[in-house]
Amino acid sequence: MGKTKEVNPYRRFTWTLGISVILIGLVLSAVTLWASSSFVIRETVDLTNASVVKHFIKLPQLADLFGGKGTQSTSGDKGRTAASSYEGDSHAGHMQPAASGSSGYEHAGSEGYEEHALPKDYEGVYNVVRMHFDLYSIVETNFYYPDGTINFSYDKSRVGQKASTAAYSAIDQVVEKKEVLHDRMSGHRLHLWLPIQGEGNRVNGVVEIVRDITEQDLVSSWLQVTLLTVILIGMLALFFGLRQVFVYSTRIIDGKNKELNAMIDTIERTYDESLQALSSALDSRDNETQGHSFRVTAYATRLAMEMRLSDEDLGLLARGALLHDVGKIGVPDAILLKPDKLTEDEWVVMKRHVQLGHQMLQHIAFLQPSLDVVLYHHERVDGRGYPFGLQGEEIPLFARIFSLCDTYDAITSDRPYRKGRGYLEARAEIERCTETQFCPMVVEAFLRIPPEDWQEIQEISRVAHEDEVLDRLRFQRSGRQAIAG
Ligand SMILES: [Fe+2]
Numbered sequence: 001m002g003k004t005k006e007v008n009p010y011r012r013f014t015w016t017l018g019i020s021v022i023l024i025g026l027v028l029s030a031v032t033l034w035a036s037s038s039f040v041i042r043e044t045v046d047l048t049n050a051s052v053v054k055h056f057i058k059l060p061q062l063a064d065l066f067g068g069k070g071t072q073s074t075s076g077d078k079g080r081t082a083a084s085s086y087e088g089d090s091h092a093g094h095m096q097p098a099a100s101g102s103s104g105y106e107h108a109g110s111e112g113y114e115e116h117a118l119p120k121d122y123e124g125v126y127n128v129v130r131m132h133f134d135l136y137s138i139v140e141t142n143f144y145y146p147d148g149t150i151n152f153s154y155d156k157s158r159v160g161q162k163a164s165t166a167a168y169s170a171i172d173q174v175v176e177k178k179e180v181l182h183d184r185m186s187g188h189r190l191h192l193w194l195p196i197q198g199e200g201n202r203v204n205g206v207v208e209i210v211r212d213i214t215e216q217d218l219v220s221s222w223l224q225v226t227l228l229t230v231i232l233i234g235m236l237a238l239f240f241g242l243r244q245v246f247v248y249s250t251r252i253i254d255g256k257n258k259e260l261n262a263m264i265d266t267i268e269r270t271y272d273e274s275l276q277a278l279s280s281a282l283d284s285r286d287n288e289t290q291g292h293s294f295r296v297t298a299y300a301t302r303l304a305m306e307m308r309l310s311d312e313d314l315g316l317l318a319r320g321a322l323l324h325d326v327g328k329i330g331v332p333d334a335i336l337l338k339p340d341k342l343t344e345d346e347w348v349v350m351k352r353h354v355q356l357g358h359q360m361l362q363h364i365a366f367l368q369p370s371l372d373v374v375l376y377h378h379e380r381v382d383g384r385g386y387p388f389g390l391q392g393e394e395i396p397l398f399a400r401i402f403s404l405c406d407t408y409d410a411i412t413s414d415r416p417y418r419k420g421r422g423y424l425e426a427r428a429e430i431e432r433c434t435e436t437q438f439c440p441m442v443v444e445a446f447l448r449i450p451p452e453d454w455q456e457i458q459e460i461s462r463v464a465h466e467d468e469v470l471d472r473l474r475f476q477r478s479g480r481q482a483i484a485g
């Protein structure tokens with residue numbers, strides 16, 4: 001019989017918990033890494049933007065870079081737009097252009113954006129920008145008009161040139177959405193596109209910046225290591241804490257289970273002792289069959305074990321065996337104890353014991369599965385038994401097993417008028433009655449059992465007290481070890 005491999009529940013819980021905690025830890029770590037990195041970048045972008053905008057407000061050299069633009073554009077649609085921008089700025093606000101005529105610009109030309117003004121004192125502006133931007137580790141910068149013309153750059157040769165195609169796209173987005181664009185570059189570099197707004201939130205220019213964020217990345221790494229350490233410690237604490245709770249709770253439940261099982265055992269033992277008392281009373285009345293119920297119970301259990309019935313079935317069969325003739329309580333002494341042959345009418349009364357026994361026990365719930373033995377133990381496979389004349393497998397298995405044991409005990413037990421016969425004679429009789437009285441499958445199992453087992457049971461029941469016989473049977477749980485032990 002295949003034995004199911006049981007996984008230790010502690011080990012199973014530990015594995016499940018461990019895998020869950022690792023998965024949660026990994027997800028949490030990934031989210032934390034992403035969030036902390038995003039947080040540092042976002043903060044850097046916001047701070048950079050705020051600082052640059054502040055410089056454009058506070059430093060006239062920078063404000064002039066975009067503020068003067070509008071007035072210098074003289075023709076074309078773009079020029080007109082720029083001119084109107086300037087008019088707006090001239091009222092008030094941060095982006096005040098330099099006063100007309102004293103603008104900080106040199107006119108690069110007079111036609112459209114291609115002819116924007118350059119800062120008159122380029123070196124002065126360069127030094128101011130450099131001094132302030134260096135504080136923020138800005139390693140590269142280009143200032144653009146909204147049309148993409150560069151009006152300031154660390155690389156002076158680019159001033160007056162048009163932006164590259166990629167830069168155009170960024171400038172358009174920034175001008176249109178009035179939002180900061182950013183992306184990370186390799187080598188701890190952050191690339192930013194910042195809108196420089198004037199009055200009415202109009203974008204007067206776009207500043208491109210490449211900032212060295214080595215320091216921020218270091219802070220980010222430190223933050224990430226700290227957070228990951230906290231997560232690791234938290235997950236370990238969760239794992240060991242939950243495991244401890246599980247182990248503690250399981251031990252309590254195990255303890256309660258044991259108590260409960262002990263109580264169930266006590267109750268079952270009480271049941272069985274009641275049955276034993278009933279059966280014993282019956283055996284005492286019928287002197288000829290003294291000890292009969294206990295022996296047939298032991299035989300039936302042994303035979304059922306040979307037929308590989310479950311432990312539960314062994315217990316049910318054993319209870320039925322113990323009570324199989326309980327209906328004889330209703331048979332008058334004159335018939336039950338009559339030494340002579342029974343008359344036909346007396347046989348009718350005697351045969352009633354099976355139905356009488358069934359009636360007596362049918363309302364006892366825990367005996368229901370055992371009643372097959374009580375009701376059918378005088379059936380024969382050839383259909384000549386009673387009370388119903390059932391045939392073959394119509395007769396419940398418990399009853400087929402039991403009837404063989406009942407007959408075996410009848411043959412081998414001593415009677416006042418004759419000595420009991422031995423195993424071999426009983427065996428010959430049983431073999432002879434195969435397929436008439438007994439089920440062939442049950443007889444086969446009987447023949448497989450060593451004769452010593454039958455003799456040993458008979459011997460034990462002769463010398464031991466009935467309690468001991470029952471103890472050796474241990475109906476329910478340990479039926480298999482009972483007789484073997
Ligand atoms: Fe009987």
Ligand SMILES: [Fe+2]
Nearest residue numbers: 292324325406
């Ligand atoms: Fe019997």
